[in-house]
Amino acid sequence: MKKAIIIGAGIGGIALAIRLQTAGISTIILEQRDKPGGRAYVYKQDGFIFDAGPTVITDPNSIKLLFDLSKNRMENYVNLLPIKPFYRLYWGKEKFLNYEDNIKDLEKQIAKFNLNDIKGYRLFLNYSKKVFKEGYLSFASKSFLTINDMLFILPKLIKIKAWKSVYSIVSQFIKNDYLKQAFSFNSLFIGGNPFSTSSIYTLIHALEYEWGIWFPKGGVGALIKALIKLFQNLGGNLILNSQVISIYVNNNKVNKVHLKNGQIFDADIIVSNADIINTYRNLLGQYAFGKKKYMNLIKKKMSNSLFVIYFGLSEQYTHLAHHTIFFPSNYKKSIENIFGKNFSRDNLSIYLHSPSVTDLSLAPTGCSTFYALIPVPNLSNSSINWSEESIKLKNIVFMYLEQYCIPNLRKKLITQRIFTPNDFKDVLGSYLGSAFSFAPLLTQSAWFRPHNRDKNLTNLYFVGAGTHPGAGIPGVIASANITAEIIFNDINL
Ligand SMILES: Cc1cc2nc3c(=O)[nH]c(=O)nc-3n(C[C@H](O)[C@H](O)[C@H](O)COP(=O)(O)OP(=O)(O)OC[C@H]3O[C@@H](n4cnc5c(N)ncnc54)[C@H](O)[C@@H]3O)c2cc1C
Structure with missing residues (x-):
């Protein structure tokens, strides 16, 4: 039976742990805090x-x-x-x-601000639904490990004018200043500046109305408890108060993690749900490639x-x-x-x-x-x-x-x-x-975001807000689905 270690019990880490354990991979989550959930x-x-x-x-x-x-x-x-x-x-x-x-009542609210904007709102909603279909239902479930993956979606990004910002797209359809704010603010939920974040993130509006x-x-804590209970019922192991301080590499593969309390765990698959920059800086900083990757990643713009x-x-x-x-x-x-x-x-x-x-x-x-x-x-x-x-x-x-x-x-x-x-x-x-980790800019999304698997260490993976597709609960669960698919493919499962 293959053994996997997941560093961090954030929602992305837990979702991936459930997927791996369900697929028959013996999975341990090591979490530094006294409770799971990470940001939750x-x-x-x-x-x-x-x-x-x-x-x-x-x-x-x-x-x-x-x-x-x-x-x-x-x-x-x-x-x-x-x-x-x-x-x-x-x-x-x-x-x-x-x-x-619901849209009907929302339109009544829009009318309070500017009756003429109802028409523009409907056009915005149609745009947002299109982006949702391409950007969420299609890109967010796909891995971006190679530049070809990115080239494949380029025509779609051009079609939805992904280089434009959320605010500029909203302003194209809606004229009232208050309504422009109302339909652009939610990119802030994933750490995105509405004036520079790619219009891809207008999909949040359609996503909210779709589902x-x-x-x-019992609160979001009750959801975390439920996910952990499911993971444990499947036979998974969550170990709290366990800070990982290094990941070991042998023959271009990761094979062990070392805890602050001195314990060592070995594994066939290691996944970091911890901050990606700090994973390379602190957990792999003893290797030249870890330091180099860290120096490259800090050039990106954080949220x-x-x-x-x-x-x-x-x-x-x-x-x-x-x-x-x-x-x-x-x-x-x-x-x-x-x-x-x-x-x-x-x-x-x-x-x-x-x-x-x-x-x-x-x-x-x-x-x-x-x-x-x-x-x-x-x-x-x-x-x-x-x-x-x-x-x-x-x-x-x-x-x-x-x-x-x-x-x-x-x-x-x-x-x-x-x-x-x-x-x-x-x-x-x-x-x-x-x-929210890296800012959700077009130049830091999909293939441009740190990949769900390390480029050289073929059994080191990432899950959570710092990897594709990005932050937010739907984002980190999608990242868990993508990382699981890559792992299953890598081990021929
Ligand atoms: C205040 C706030 C409000 C938000 N509101 C919303 C919202 O309403 N809706 C929404 O969808 N999203 C929201 N988000 C975003 C969402 O919560 C996050 O994007 C998501 O929860 C991040 O999950 P993650 O898998 O990346 O892991 P994280 O939550 O980042 O968890 C990572 C875990 O790794 C652990 N860890 C780190 N280093 C180590 C180590 N060396 N050893 C062991 N463990 C380690 C940490 O302790 C942590 O538990 C919000 C975020 C914040 C901060």
Whole structure:
């Protein structure tokens, strides 16, 4: 029986582990933290349950498929609840758009802003559906190990004008400034600047309307638990508190990993779900090729980071939507704030996650669980001292939320915790503290993204946000499917 080691229990690592174990490969996941999930970690604090990362679950079928592979039923492990509206978007206190869960109602919302844009919206939706068909249903399930793979899709990329940015494509169809923001912001969910990210990522809009937006009962942590339970029921082994510090190479093959606690595991197949740059720098840095690859990869552009405040309040708020986004008065400046050199506390975009609206079990009786997320620069912007900035930023965000949607927030505060770009670097081992690995630019996508298998070491593989197709839960599950196919092919399974 072949043996596989997966370094890291992020969603991509777990999804791949399920695929390998289902196929009869004896699989061990080694995770450095005390719980699985990676960015989808769970903090439990003073009776509140905080999902640390992803909250918007799209493409539920990609998750269900992981259960179907072994004829298990997802419903026996976890329930996904539909979210309605998908999002509520605010500009100031009064102006808002309910990003409804169906096109008919969404069009009514569009009409509030500009009746004439309904026609343009329909054209945008058609475009987005076309890109979804090519970009998600076709590119995102295909491996890009050779330049020929890229040449094959080139005509399709030209057809969808993939060199244009998300914002410029949206602006081609939609004229109202608020609506342009509403239909371009979601590239930020995968670390993409709407003004420079390839229009391929407009597919997110069609993907949301094709399969809906969901939230697991019990929180995203319940989904991670379900996936791990499935993996273990299949005979897989998850070992926590196990930081891998090096990968060994022998005769152009990887054959062992060395843990910080001194343990050594050997394997026929080694997959890194850890940050790719740090895999080459730290785990393979003892070899010249590891150092060289690291030096090449750091030339790429990393995605932004995030500043997240998790907080629990002693009241329930039924007027809120599950997902709310507060747009600043100057959208362009707020994006420059995240991706440019000069960070300022003005013009912040804030995403408020209010899971208690959907599931009361995430907070003590009568209370509510929240997180507020602000996209911020990654650590390549060294002018920000995050220990000082955190306090200032937190106060601004709390004051903003008090003014716009949660009066007396600070009086109701029971518990809070903060996650900064430094934590992305130190806790998750993320290069430059980026939240979504390499930025989703056209020049860093598909064949241009680090491949799912190393070029020279034929049994070293990658899975997760840093490899093709990229970040986001659907992205990392797709990367697991691709990496599994490459492995099966390599070992003639
Ligand atoms: C705050 C936030 C909100 C998000 N919201 C959404 C959303 O709503 N919807 C969506 O689809 N996506 C969202 N995303 C993106 C999505 O969560 C990620 O792209 C995805 O979860 C990344 O998964 P991954 O497989 O790349 O692994 P990661 O989550 O990056 O996990 C990697 C794991 O490897 C472990 N590791 C690293 N080094 C070592 C080592 N040396 N030894 C052992 N273990 C190691 C780490 O501890 C970690 O557990 C969000 C991300 C963040 C940060």
